[in-house]
Amino acid sequence: MGHDGRWKASQAQGAKSVTDEIIRVTQPDLPPLEEVMPYLEEIWRSHRLTNRGAFHEQLETALCSYLGVEHISLFANGTLALLTAMQALRLTGEVITTPYSFVATANTLLWNDLTPVFVDVDPWTLTLDPEQVEAAITPKTSAILPVHVYGHPAEVDELQHIADLYGLRLIYDAAHCFGVEDEGGSILRHGDVSILSFHATKVFNTFEGGAIVSPNAKTKQRIDYLKNFGFANETTVVAAGINAKMNEFQAAVGLAQLNHVDDAIDARARVEALYREKLARISGIRCHIHSSAVRHNHAYFPIFVDEDYPLTRDELYFHLRDAGIWGRRYFYPLIPEFPMYRNLPRKSEGDWPNAYAASKKVICLPMYSRLDPTQITRVAETCIDGGGLV
Numbered sequence: 001m002g003h004d005g006r007w008k009a010s011q012a013q014g015a016k017s018v019t020d021e022i023i024r025v026t027q028p029d030l031p032p033l034e035e036v037m038p039y040l041e042e043i044w045r046s047h048r049l050t051n052r053g054a055f056h057e058q059l060e061t062a063l064c065s066y067l068g069v070e071h072i073s074l075f076a077n078g079t080l081a082l083l084t085a086m087q088a089l090r091l092t093g094e095v096i097t098t099p100y101s102f103v104a105t106a107n108t109l110l111w112n113d114l115t116p117v118f119v120d121v122d123p124w125t126l127t128l129d130p131e132q133v134e135a136a137i138t139p140k141t142s143a144i145l146p147v148h149v150y151g152h153p154a155e156v157d158e159l160q161h162i163a164d165l166y167g168l169r170l171i172y173d174a175a176h177c178f179g180v181e182d183e184g185g186s187i188l189r190h191g192d193v194s195i196l197s198f199h200a201t202k203v204f205n206t207f208e209g210g211a212i213v214s215p216n217a218k219t220k221q222r223i224d225y226l227k228n229f230g231f232a233n234e235t236t237v238v239a240a241g242i243n244a245k246m247n248e249f250q251a252a253v254g255l256a257q258l259n260h261v262d263d264a265i266d267a268r269a270r271v272e273a274l275y276r277e278k279l280a281r282i283s284g285i286r287c288h289i290h291s292s293a294v295r296h297n298h299a300y301f302p303i304f305v306d307e308d309y310p311l312t313r314d315e316l317y318f319h320l321r322d323a324g325i326w327g328r329r330y331f332y333p334l335i336p337e338f339p340m341y342r343n344l345p346r347k348s349e350g351d352w353p354n355a356y357a358a359s360k361k362v363i364c365l366p367m368y369s370r371l372d373p374t375q376i377t378r379v380a381e382t383c384i385d386g387g388g389l390v
């Protein structure tokens with residue numbers, strides 16, 4: 001039976017036959033219900049459900065303060081934020097981006113009728129390699145779309161230098177970056193705009209949600225028009241906008257979450273530290289390099305299964321699954337391997353050797369704030385056992 005067959009079979013049996021507890025790649029943080037109830041009561045009292053209600057406005061202000069940025073626009077999800085940011089910056093032609101990301105990064109380019117030009121990543125950070133970016137610029141290039149993958153900051157100074165030199169827009173997919181800071185402050189201040197995701201699986205969630213961080217009020221205003229059909233006032237539509245607004249329920253959840261997000265990030269830091277300690281002695285299992293962020297958010301915990309580990313990545317992945325540990329292979333396959341990208345000019349794996357190698361080796365181990373030392377030990381010991389080392 002192939003890998004997928006084995007997985008389906010173990011699902012059909014019910015993972016309880018293997019283990020009493022499935023440990024999933026993540027488990028969303030939720031604020032105490034009693035802290036959400038007053039918001040719901042207020043929504044029920046006011047009948048204000050969406051369209052820049054009071055909680056939407058409060059959350060924008062609170063996030064500006066928490067994240068240390070000046071202008072933020074809330075969205076129904078991160079993908080709509082990406083789509084809208086590309087419209088706001090009036091991108092055209094080709095956009096240079098990474099093959100090593102969640103598929104939404106590139107799908108939003110296609111939805112905007114833009115051509116993704118995938119270039120390779122640095123083998124260690126897995127963020128865009130600035131030299132390759134520069135080499136891929138053509139007269140049709142309008143922008144660079146890097147991803148701070150796993151919350152690891154991209155080469156922001158070099159990328160800005162290239163963008164300035166060639167007159168390109170720089171739009172960061174910072175979906176993984178809630179609360180990440182470099183030496184100068186929030187990672188979200190770089191480039192023309194940065195996009196966040198507040199999906200259930202993220203460090204900070206509003207069930208679904210997202211945001212665009214803008215450098216100035218003018219850009220924010222255009223984005224705010226675009227996310228509300230292009231309305232500038234009751235009777236004036238200034239652009240072919242979309243409906244991408246965050247509603248009051250999402251904003252209320254966000255306000256309640258914000259009181260707990262620091263504790264959640266601290267807890268994640270402890271999870272990461274224990275993983276690193278436990279996995280350090282396994283030869284052939286390599287943890288992602290320590291983030292260059294001054295403040296990391298520990299959004300993911302990727303490991304890489306090298307040749308000197310006795311199992312292949314997929315063998316370890318399914319060994320973990322059989323033991324009730326449901327990691328994920330973020331990001332495999334590479335985006336250009338999906339059918340809608342196969343006809344693009346750069347299409348062979350040889351074009352992105354570093355991204356390709358990473359996608360063949362990566363497993364994101366379970367990472368969330370309530371993962372306890374017993375569970376972390378169970379994951380680590382299953383990796384050791386998988387290698388036949390005990």
Ligand code: T4K
Pocket residue numbers: 024025026027028077078079080101102104105147173175176196197198199200201209210326328330
């Ligand atoms: N750019 C980047 C770089 C991104 O990573 C993403 C999203 C985006 C843009 C787009 O942002 P959004 O439009 O999503 O705001 C997940 C997420 O759906 C997606 O948000 C995320 N990146 C991506 C990396 O991962 P799946 O398909 O792997 O999620 P799923 O449903 O399999 O969930 C994983 C595990 O999490 C489940 O096994 C159990 C747990 N879980 C999940 C959900 C949704 C829960 O316990 N509760 C839940 O409600 O995509």
